[in-house]
Amino acid sequence: GAGVSQSPSNKVTEKGKDVELRCDPISGHTALYWYRQSLGQGLEFLIYFQGNSAPDKSGLPSDRFSAERTGGSVSTLTIQRTQQEDSAVYLCASSLRVLLDGYTFGSGTRLTVV
Amino acid sequence: TQLLEQSPQFLSIQEGENLTVYCNSSSVFSSLQWYRQEPGEGPVLLVTVVTGGEVKKLKRLTFQFGDARKDSSLHITAAQPGDTGLYLCAGRRGGGSNYKLTFGKGTLLTVNP
Numbered sequence: 001g002a003g004v005s006q007s008p009s010n011k012v013t014e015k016g017k018d019v020e021l022r023c024d025p026i027s028g029h030t031a032l033y034w035y036r037q038s039l040g041q042g043l044e045f046l047i048y049f050q051g052n053s054a055p056d057k058s059g060l061p062s063d064r065f066s067a068e069r070t071g072g073s074v075s076t077l078t079i080q081r082t083q084q085e086d087s088a089v090y091l092c093a094s095s096l097r098v099l100l101d102g103y104t105f106g107s108g109t110r111l112t113v114v
Numbered sequence: 115t116q117l118l119e120q121s122p123q124f125l126s127i128q129e130g131e132n133l134t135v136y137c138n139s140s141s142v143f144s145s146l147q148w149y150r151q152e153p154g155e156g157p158v159l160l161v162t163v164v165t166g167g168e169v170k171k172l173k174r175l176t177f178q179f180g181d182a183r184k185d186s187s188l189h190i191t192a193a194q195p196g197d198t199g200l201y202l203c204a205g206r207r208g209g210g211s212n213y214k215l216t217f218g219k220g221t222l223l224t225v226n227p
Contacts (some may be wrong), residue, residue: 040219
């Protein structure tokens, strides 16, 4: 596609429920990143994919968080048993040349856990 | 401890004024990028600087990378309301984690008409 697409744009969920956030990167971009943006915290790295592999999962906050990427394209970030502290904007980004290019971000998913 | 410190955190100015925002670190970066983010949108890349002392200009925006590649600045001349947004700097540390960008917390700029 022309840009990075994320869905849903907004998600309100009850504490304890599971949520899935989807990212559709730019076609041909092999690198895909998930970040979390909270008020006053800046952008926090979550996970990096190169193709379908995730060589760096070091930013996932707990084992309630998982992510996968299929076909070298779409990625899904899953949060199980959501907690109020999971409320944030989840941003997905992709890039073509990992070490040279900047990121192209999607518009994010605003997650609110009530 | 934040790897990249941005200052000021908030800046509110009148249209036509000049301003400078800063991005500082005690660490060396192989490259540094600046992004602008508007409400409800993801950050958009403005520029990449890779060489110590490098200066890049983008219309009324001037970006500078410090000689030691530890800091950067963004100067805006004759600011306009359309410049309003959150300005983020992000750096690549080099080495094994060079794929990953580390972001500062940003400077929230408001330009009043």
